[in-house]
Each structure stands twice: as C-alpha cells, then as structure tokens.
Amino acid sequence: MENFDYYNPTKVIFGKETYNKLSEEISKYTNGRKILLTYGGGSIKKNGVYERVLQGLDGYEIIEFGGIEPNPEYDTLMKAVSQVKSENVDFVLAVGGGSVIDGTKFIVSAAKYEGDPWDVLIKKDNASFTDAVPFGTVLTLPATGSEMNSGAVISRSDLKEKRTMGGPQGFPKFSFLDPTVVSTLPKRQIANGITDAYMHTLEQYLTYPTDNLLQERIAEGILSTLIEIAPKVLEDPSDYKAASNLMWCATMALNGTLRAGVAYDWSTHMIGHELTALHGIDHARTLAIIAPNLFKVKFENKKDKLIQYGQRVFGLDGSCGEEAILRTKTFFESIGIETSISQYTSETDNTANIIKKRFEERGWDGIGERGDLTPDQAKEIVEMSI
Numbered sequence: 001m002e003n004f005d006y007y008n009p010t011k012v013i014f015g016k017e018t019y020n021k022l023s024e025e026i027s028k029y030t031n032g033r034k035i036l037l038t039y040g041g042g043s044i045k046k047n048g049v050y051e052r053v054l055q056g057l058d059g060y061e062i063i064e065f066g067g068i069e070p071n072p073e074y075d076t077l078m079k080a081v082s083q084v085k086s087e088n089v090d091f092v093l094a095v096g097g098g099s100v101i102d103g104t105k106f107i108v109s110a111a112k113y114e115g116d117p118w119d120v121l122i123k124k125d126n127a128s129f130t131d132a133v134p135f136g137t138v139l140t141l142p143a144t145g146s147e148m149n150s151g152a153v154i155s156r157s158d159l160k161e162k163r164t165m166g167g168p169q170g171f172p173k174f175s176f177l178d179p180t181v182v183s184t185l186p187k188r189q190i191a192n193g194i195t196d197a198y199m200h201t202l203e204q205y206l207t208y209p210t211d212n213l214l215q216e217r218i219a220e221g222i223l224s225t226l227i228e229i230a231p232k233v234l235e236d237p238s239d240y241k242a243a244s245n246l247m248w249c250a251t252m253a254l255n256g257t258l259r260a261g262v263a264y265d266w267s268t269h270m271i272g273h274e275l276t277a278l279h280g281i282d283h284a285r286t287l288a289i290i291a292p293n294l295f296k297v298k299f300e301n302k303k304d305k306l307i308q309y310g311q312r313v314f315g316l317d318g319s320c321g322e323e324a325i326l327r328t329k330t331f332f333e334s335i336g337i338e339t340s341i342s343q344y345t346s347e348t349d350n351t352a353n354i355i356k357k358r359f360e361e362r363g364w365d366g367i368g369e370r371g372d373l374t375p376d377q378a379k380e381i382v383e384m385s386i
C-alpha cells in the first residue's frame with residue numbers, strides 16, 4: 001500500500017432533530033456572540049430549515065447574508081467578506097448545499113487574507129489562504145462532500161472562469177447532516193447529488209489497481225449503495241432509509257477517505273468545471289457528460305479497474321470494461337441526467353477548442369492518474385460529448 005497522510009478535523013452530527021445542539025457546538029470555537037448566517041436563494045426559508053436553525057441558535061446575535069447563487073460568484077462573496085470584517089463576525093454558519101458551503105469557505109478565508117483573494121484562486125505567485133474565521137455548516141443537499149472537506153469551487157462569470165481552492169482552514173468545524181432535508185429537494189437536485197457522489201467515487205477508484213484493498217471495497221460499497229437507493233429516493237424523497245444512505249454516501253465519497261493510499265484522477269471534474277463556466281450546465285451533469293467518453297479515450301489506462309468495477313458493481317462477467325462504461329452512462333440516464341452537451345445548449349461550435357486552449361494556457365499538459373491526459377485528448381473527449 002502507498003504511504004498516505006489522513007487528516008479530517010470536521011465533526012459530523014448526523015440524524016434527525018439535532019439542530020438544538022447548534023449553540024453548544026458553536027460555543028466550542030468562539031467566546032463571541034455574533035454569528036453570520038450564510039444561505040442561498042431562499043429555499044431554507046420555504047422548507048422550514050431556517051426556523052429550525054434559528055431556534056438552535058439561542059443566545060446568539062444573528063446577522064444574515066443570503067443570495068449565494070449556485071456556482072457561487074466571486075463578486076457576491078466579496079460583499080460578504082466586507083460584512084464579516086466590518087461587523088466583526090465571530091463565527092459563520094453556512095446553511096445550504098455545496099454552493100453555500102463553498103462560498104462560505106471562501107468568505108471566511110478571504111476575510112483573513114491581506115492581499116487580493118483572486119490571486120489565491122488563480123494560484124498567482126503561490127498565494128494561499130492559511131487562516132479563517134471559524135465556521136460550521138448545516139447541509140441541505142447531499143452531493144458535493146463540501147460539508148466534510150476543505151475544498152471549494154468559486155466562479156467568475158464575467159471571465160467565464162471556475163476555480164478551485166483549498167487548504168486546512170477550509171475544513172468546517174462541524175457539519176449538521178439531517179437527511180430529512182432531502183424531502184424538500186427538487187428531483188433534479190437529488191439526481192445531481194447522486195451523480196456527483198457517484199463521480200467523486202469513480203474519480204478516486206477508476207484508475208489502476210492498487211494494494212489498498214479496503215479503499216477499493218469502500219468505493220465499490222458507495223457505488224453499489226448509490227445504485228440501490230437512487231430509484232427509491234427519487235420515487236420518495238421522504239424515505240428516510242434511502243435519504244440517509246444518500247447523505248452518508250455523498251459525504252464519504254469526498255471526505256478524504258477514498259483517496260488515502262490510492263491513485264486518483266479528477267480529470268472529469270477539470271473538464272466538467274469548464275463546461276459549467278462556459279455554458280452554465282449543473283456541476284453534476286457536466287460529469288455525467290464527460291466521464292463515459294473520458295473512460296473510452298483512457299480505456300487502456302483504466303482497463304483493469306473498469307473490469308473490476310464491471311464485475312463487482314454491476315455483476316458482469318469476464319472482460320467487461322466497455323460494458324461497464326455503458327452501464328455507467330445508462331445509470332445516469334435512468335435517474336434523469338442527460339449525457340450530451342447538445343441536450344443543454346446549442347452553442348457548441350467552439351467549446352472543445354476553448355477548453356483545449358485553456359488547458360494549454362494553464363500548463364495542464366498531462367492530467368489524470370498517470371499525468372498523461374493531454375489538452376488534445378481533452379478536446380477529443382469534449383468533441384465526443386457534444
């Protein structure tokens with residue numbers, strides 16, 4: 001097994017009716033009383049989460065920053081950074097999905113950063129966030145794993161850019177995971193969540209065989225569980241057994257566990273982020289579009305693992321790599337995810353060329369688990385995906 005470091009300081013409070021513990025948790029990280037509540041476009045005010053959270057914040061002075069959009073925008077978040085500074089906020093509580101949580105990671109980090117925060121996102125002169133205002137989360141959408149990792153993805157639509165950030169300051173102090181929130185999610189978001197969690201698992205599994213047998217079995221367990229519960233949770237989002245398994249799968253898929261001691265890829269995500277930046281396609285959907293074609297182009301690299309995946313997850317026999325790719329695409333389509341770019345936009349003429357050029361400009365000459373996916377191959381994969 002390869003050497004690895006494993007670090008995850010985020011406390012998870014999982015289950016129903018737990019928000020009454022919010023004040024107690026926050027008091028462990030600050031003596032101050034002023035809390036900034038960050039949220040998105042207002043779903044929490046319609047589904048009762050907002051009231052329940054406020055009841056759990058007894059004794060604190062609450063100020064709010066709402067309007068964090070899906071694919072959180074740099075300009076929006078910079079307004080919250082000013083608020084955190086001018087109001088001397090002691091703790092930030094993010095209530096929402098991956099966008100609100102990612103946006104909050106940026107807000108708390110940028111509030112403690114002296115220079116231009118955009119430099120961090122474009123990795124200018126190795127600028128990095130190291131400090132942050134303490135923050136926690138109340139998750140409302142199982143998908144990204146942001147509730148238990150230190151990463152975030154921030155967009156600038158004026159530049160058509162979507163950039164990642166990270167660092168140990170990005171781990172939430174705690175995250176409340178109440179699966180009953182799934183009951184109010186639109187089906188589209190549930191399908192997105194299943195797909196994102198599935199793809200986070202594949203990015204860290206579908207590489208080449210390693211000696212970490214446990215990690216491979218955990219990944220296969222997440223994939224099999226998602227396939228099992230997907231129709232159930234889509235049929236009845238208030239099915240607690242299905243919703244709680246979806247929520248825990250999504251968290252486990254990207255909390256650092258799967259990556260320990262194995263090779264990982266992430267090239268589907270790197271290409272997918274460009275599709276969101278260029279065409280505004282939902283994050284998870286970009287992954288379902290790109291992955292099957294990426295697996296075809298990198299078939300020789302991934303062949304052994306594709307066969308293992310086909311046999312163990314889909315119960316196929318023999319040399320079933322190509323069939324495993326087809327089954328993956330069929331699974332996404334079975335939960336209502338379209339898998340071609342042209343099903344989302346008609347402006348596809350320059351997409352592949354633009355992405356190739358961006359990869360070249362950023363020096364992404366070879367990405368993926370073997371460092372050999374070239375800008376030309378990224379272009380080929382995008383062309384196959386139109």
Ligand code: NZQ
Binds near residue numbers: 069
């Ligand atoms: O904004 P509100 O009104 O809250 O509505 C949201 C939003 O419109 C709605 N929603 C959330 N919880 C709800 C709900 N509606 C009804 N009931 C609820 N309980 O869902 C919509 C989408 O929310 P969003 O947070 O954008 O979705 P998701 O959780 O999929 O997050 C996507 C973002 O996370 C990034 C993506 O790139 C994208 O920007 N990612 C973050 C990662 C990380 N930090 O580790 C990894 C991922 O690969 C991903 O890149």
Ligand code: ZN
Binds near residue numbers: 144196199200269283
């Ligand atoms: Zn993702």
